[in-house]
Amino acid sequence: MPDKENKLIADILEVFRSNPDRRYKSEQIEDILRLHGASAFKRVVKSLAVLEGESKITLTNKDEFKMATPETVVEGIFKGNDKGFGFVRYDEVDPDAFIARSNTMFAVNGDTVEVKITKPSNPWIDKGPEGEIIKIEERSLTKAVGEFHAYSDAQVEKTGHYGYVQSHEKKIASYMIFISDKGLHPQIGDMVQVSIDEYPNAKHPQSMEGTALEVIGNKNDPGVDIMSIVVDNDINPEFPNEVLKEAEKVPDHVLDSDRVGRKDLTDNMVITIDGDDSKDFDDAVGLDILPNGNYHLEVDIADVTHYVKEGSPLDQEAYSRGTSTYLVDRVIPMLPFRLSNGICSLNPGEDRLALTCEMEIDHQGNVVKHEIYPSVIRSKYRMTYNNVNEILKDDELLTEEYAPVVPMLKQMAELHEILFNKRHERGAIDFEETEAQIIVDENGKPIDIKLRERGTSEKMIESFMLAANETVAEHYNVKHVPFLYRVHEKPDEEKIKNFFEFAAAMGVQVKGNLKEITPKMFQNVLQSVVGTPEEQVVTIMLLRSLQQARYSDEPLGHFGLAAKYYTHFTSPIRRYPDLTVHRMIHSYAENGFTDEEQTKWSNKLQEIAEHTSGRERISINAERAVDDLKKTEYMADQVGNTFDAVVSSVTSFGMFIQLDNTVEGLIHISNMKDDFYEYDEKSMSMHGRGTGKTFKVGQPIKVKLIRADVEHRQIDFERVLTPEEQEQADKREAEFKKKRSMQHGRGRGGHGRHNDNKGHGNKDNNHKRRGKYESR
Numbered sequence: 173m174p175d176k177e178n179k180l181i182a183d184i185l186e187v188f189r190s191n192p193d194r195r196y197k198s199e200q201i202e203d204i205l206r207l208h209g210a211s212a213f214k215r216v217v218k219s220l221a222v223l224e225g226e227s228k229i230t231l232t233n234k235d236e237f238k239m240a241t242p243e244t245v246v247e248g249i250f251k252g253n254d255k256g257f258g259f260v261r262y263d264e265v266d267p268d269a270f271i272a273r274s275n276t277m278f279a280v281n282g283d284t285v286e287v288k289i290t291k292p293s294n295p296w297i298d299k300g301p302e303g304e305i306i307k308i309e310e311r312s313l314t315k316a317v318g319e320f321h322a323y324s325d326a327q328v329e330k331t332g333h334y335g336y337v338q339s340h341e342k343k344i345a346s347y348m349i350f351i352s353d354k355g356l357h358p359q360i361g362d363m364v365q366v367s368i369d370e371y372p373n374a375k376h377p378q379s380m381e382g383t384a385l386e387v388i389g390n391k392n393d394p395g396v397d398i399m400s401i402v403v404d405n406d407i408n409p410e411f412p413n414e415v416l417k418e419a420e421k422v423p424d425h426v427l428d429s430d431r432v433g434r435k436d437l438t439d440n441m442v443i444t445i446d447g448d449d450s451k452d453f454d455d456a457v458g459l460d461i462l463p464n465g466n467y468h469l470e471v472d473i474a475d476v477t478h479y480v481k482e483g484s485p486l487d488q489e490a491y492s493r494g495t496s497t498y499l500v501d502r503v504i505p506m507l508p509f510r511l512s513n514g515i516c517s518l519n520p521g522e523d524r525l526a527l528t529c530e531m532e533i534d535h536q537g538n539v540v541k542h543e544i545y546p547s548v549i550r551s552k553y554r555m556t557y558n559n560v561n562e563i564l565k566d567d568e569l570l571t572e573e574y575a576p577v578v579p580m581l582k583q584m585a586e587l588h589e590i591l592f593n594k595r596h597e598r599g600a601i602d603f604e605e606t607e608a609q610i611i612v613d614e615n616g617k618p619i620d621i622k623l624r625e626r627g628t629s630e631k632m633i634e635s636f637m638l639a640a641n642e643t644v645a646e647h648y649n650v651k652h653v654p655f656l657y658r659v660h661e662k663p664d665e666e667k668i669k670n671f672f673e674f675a676a677a678m679g680v681q682v683k684g685n686l687k688e689i690t691p692k693m694f695q696n697v698l699q700s701v702v703g704t705p706e707e708q709v710v711t712i713m714l715l716r717s718l719q720q721a722r723y724s725d726e727p728l729g730h731f732g733l734a735a736k737y738y739t740h741f742t743s744p745i746r747r748y749p750d751l752t753v754h755r756m757i758h759s760y761a762e763n764g765f766t767d768e769e770q771t772k773w774s775n776k777l778q779e780i781a782e783h784t785s786g787r788e789r790i791s792i793n794a795e796r797a798v799d800d801l802k803k804t805e806y807m808a809d810q811v812g813n814t815f816d817a818v819v820s821s822v823t824s825f826g827m828f829i830q831l832d833n834t835v836e837g838l839i840h841i842s843n844m845k846d847d848f849y850e851y852d853e854k855s856m857s858m859h860g861r862g863t864g865k866t867f868k869v870g871q872p873i874k875v876k877l878i879r880a881d882v883e884h885r886q887i888d889f890e891r892v893l894t895p896e897e898q899e900q901a902d903k904r905e906a907e908f909k910k911k912r913s914m915q916h917g918r919g920r921g922g923h924g925r926h927n928d929n930k931g932h933g934n935k936d937n938n939h940k941r942r943g944k945y946e947s948r
Contacts, residue, residue, distance in 0.1 A: 180205075181219045188229055188239040189291045195236035228292065244289045247309065252281035254346050260287050260303065267293055267300035275304035278372040281343035282312030316341075316349060316382070317365050317404035319391055320358040328353060337366050337382070340883050341404065347372065348379040355383035363388040363400040394615040398499060398798050405794040407497055411508050415489045419508040422479050424515055426523040430478065431548055437528065438550040442472055443577055444518055445555045445633050452505075453518040454745040456526070456551045457636050459584050466540065467533045467587045471640040472549045474516045475525040476744040477754045480507065491780075494787025496746035499798045500610045500618075505746070512745050520554040527754055529640040529741070533587065537594030542643050544757060553577055560629035588632035591639055599692030599734040603711060608834040610802045618806035621833040637742045638733065644753065645737035649727050653765050654774040656752050656781060658740045659728040660721040662689060671717035672697075677855060678706050678870075691734040709870025712820060722785040723749050725777035749784050752777075800885040803835045807887055808880040814892050819871045822858050824851040827867055829875055829889060837887030839875065846893055846901040863900070 187196070187204055202208070202216050220237060223229045230240045246269070248262030256273035258281070269287055271279075279285050286307040293301045318339035328334055333350040334357060349366055358364045366382035388403055389396035402409055411419075442458035458470040480486045490506050497504040505512045518524050526549045532541040553574065563570050563578060564585055571578055596602060604626070611620040641658070648655040663671075668689055672682045675697050684693040694714055701707045718732065723740075730738040744750040756773060763769045821828040826840040841849055847860035857868035867873070875889040893901060 177215070177219065180215055181222055184216070184219050185223060185228055188223075188237070192239040192291060195232060195234075195238045197236055201237075239292070245306070246287050246289065246303075248285065248287060249312075250276070250279040250281065250283045250285045250305065252276070252279065252343055254342065259300075260285060260305070262287065269301045269303040271303055271305060277305040277308060278374070278377055279305050279308055280311070280313050280347075280371065283308050284310040284312070311368070311371065313344065313368055315365055315367055315385070315406070316344065317363060317388065317400050318349060320351075320360060320362045320364045320384075322358075322360040333381075334384075335360075336379075337364050337384070339404075340400075340885075342884055342886075345884065346378060349382045350379060351382055351384045356385070356387060358384055358387050359390070361390050361392065363391050363396050365403050395501075397801060398501065398616065401794055401797045401801065402497070402499070402504060405790050405797070407504055407790065407794055408493070409504055411489060412485070414485045416508055418485050419510045422511060422515060424510075426515075426525060426548060430525055433546065434525070435528070435545055435547045437470075437472070437526075437547045438523060440470060440549065441577065441580065442470060442549055442551055443553040443555050443580075444520070444551050445557060445560055445629055448556050448558060451517070452512045452745050453551070453554070454516070455633075455637065455742050456518045456549060457584070457633070459580050459587065461583065462532060465535070467583070467590075469531045469533055469587065469636060469639065471529045471531070471636055471742070472518065472526040472547065473529070473640075473742050473750075473754070474518055474745055475527050475546060475754065476507070476511070476516045476751055477758060478525050479511060479516060480751065482755060486511075490748055490751065491783070494748050494784045495791045497791045497794055499795060500802050501612050501616055506748065507745060516745055518549065518551045520551045523548055523550050527741075527757060529643055531639060531643055533591070533639070535590060537590045539639065539643050542647065544644060544647060546758070546761075555629075557627065557629045557633075560632075561627035564628050584632050584636075585628055588628065588635040591635040592631065595635075595638070595733065596695070599690055599695050601691050601694050601698065601714070601732050601734075603698075603715070605711070606834060608799070608803075610799060610806070612802065618802045621803065621806060621835070623833070638735075641739055641741050642735055642737055644741045644757075645727070645739035648756075648760075649737050651760075651765060653760065653770050654725060654777055655727070655756065656739060656749055656777050657724050657727050658721060658730065658738050658749070659724045659726070660730040660732045660738075661719045661728055662731050663717050663719055667717040671713055673854075674713050674856065675710060678710060680706070680710065691731055706870055708818060709820075713869065720789075722788075723781035725774070725781055747784075748787075749780070752780055752784075797885065801882065804880050804885050804887055805882050807835055807837075807877060808882055811877050811880055814874060814876045815889075817873050817875045817889070819867055819869050819873055822851065822856045822867065822869055824853075827858060827873075829873060835887065837875075837877070837889045839889050839891060843878070843888065843890040845905065846891075846897045847904075862904075863897075 183205055184201055187201060196204075198213070198217055198220060201220070202213055205216070207213075207216060220229070224231060224237070227240050229237045231237055246260075246262040248260040248269070250258050250260050250271070251268070252258040256276070258271045258276055258279070259268035260271060261268045269289060271287070277285070285305045286309060287303040288306045289301050289303045291302040316337070316339050318337040320335055320337050322335040323331065323333060331350070332353065334353045334355075336348040336350045338348060339345050349368070351364075351366055356364075364384050365386040365388065366384050368380055368382050370381040372378065372380060386403070388399050391397070391400075399409060440458050442456040444453040444456045446453055454474040454476075456472040458472075460468050462468050480490060486507070493506045496506045496512075507516065515524070518526070526547045528545055528547040528549070530543045530545075531539045534540050555574070555577075559570055559574070560581060563574060563581055607624045609622045609624050610618050611622060612618050645655070645657060668686065672686060675682055678701075680697055680700050682693065683696055684690065697710060698714065701710045721730070721732070727737060729736050739753055740747055740750045741753050742750065744754050759773070760769065815831050817829040817831050819827050820830040820836060826838050826844070828836055828838055830836045844858075847863045847865060849858045849860055851858055855868065857866050859866050874892040876892050877887070878890050879886070879888040881887075
């Protein structure tokens, strides 16, 4: 349909959207749009017919048109803006509903709400629906962490409040949370956790009331900044006494009674390969060549379920946590350290209980035979990724030191190559993301940001863990019994369309049928930009188009890995789903695949999947928040410095940029002073109205750091201008001041340039994923 006709349809729909209860005759629409003549009338009638066919409008029995009124009440999550308005996401595909400040019913960011759609969307101009909140179904905020501000004695007596707490989290930082004199009495500057007892309402729209539950410490004390984020994300840094007492009762060595019914593999040459600072080793590997030339891979995983009995305090606490959380200076474990670093860790030279997945793999990477069984193992070496990488490069000293395992390590590298190629051939999407390691001193102050490089050893262990996870998932899937899977569903059609349009705009040819999307199509796009300036931006945009991986009791496959069957079996020390998978393996082995056994698991798995998926997201959010905090703190000493960067995202209110060290920040549109800039949503670019300059994702850019707000974890940059650009900017500023001085009264003029959203807005934060894909 020509653009002229599209515009007319959009304009007519806007008439109805603005007055959803009014009825119009064709002639009235023609008059409102100031269209006259037989030709114009025909176009109006045709457009009305299109809108009626799309069920956007309806024809009454009086030959009048009015806005169609489909199901207008939806449920979704409210995303609030610090200016008072917000949006509600109620559908994966449909655009979010805009909620004006007066229609929010004082909902707080994250609340589950019912929304009455007052103005439907106008797809012809990409305008989303508008609505009003009619009910708050569930509060997302029951507790909060913030900085305490004390009241004077007179204020306490007058208000009945001891003071107020203000969160450092941007989405709720505008609320004052008054705390009563009845709870704990924090000191000024303390970081405090409070319960929310009363939410915003008509009497106090910008405040809440609560009770002080816990004083985390003064905001300036070492470690309090991180612990405030941890507590605010509902992650408990301490274990309850009953859990610690139960952990103390667990033996620190394998008993004779533990060995019953297990294969003794203690003579096998198996090793652990982990990071330099790792202390919990939940996987060991061994490899040899069979007489038929195939590889025999042994993957031993710590048998945590032997010590964490279902329903016990240890188990209940592990389920509650769902996962371990890895922060820059500490780990908040899923299990107490006595287990995670002791009896459940596959420490070298110590007998340990394991679940073993033994695989025979041919030279095409096919697992031709496998066996899964309980075992007792003894790791022979505690290897590190760095040392193994050096051995694979033929480092003389290390090769001599670890001579007994060097041939096995070389064979492991060969097998990894085979397994990697097999995954690649079937279409697994291969990302090589840069991950930052933030180095902090003894007081938690960041002193350096190093980039982690993944060598062959890291990729090798990943390949072996992926093989074990797939093998275990397929083993139980073909038995047609209930099981817990790690799934990664296909991206939705709209995101696929947007990504491939973006790729095409970058000059990347997309091969394949968009109606039958495959991982191979994404892989081909990535391959075509390897080594080019566009590689980073295409990777970022591809990540944003993918769904989030989660746990499920349905075998929905793993799109990113191009795997039909996938589970998490290899990390039971730090992930509850893996613990559950181990428990099921034992249970099925002991009780068989009876109806009773299958019913038992089918009744539990959906809840476990949903809960652990949620806990994983909470943990990732906390890890990212701490990373952002420490990156901001690291940059705080460098205000005024200039850096080379790349544009990582473009929005209506500015550009996000990323430095070489992975630090991200915003160039707000108000800090782009060399021109009047406008945002083009389709090309995700910013255009200068006067100069014609264009900024787009992936573009190199030189920037100056102008602000690093540690409290709110926000970093602001401005672009470094050339002398010529600076001269033009100064001229524009002088002209603006001259015009303003000629106006009567202060503040009546303005640039007319800047979007008034001064905040950092919402940004897809896919710069950090948990490990490379789903390996460990």
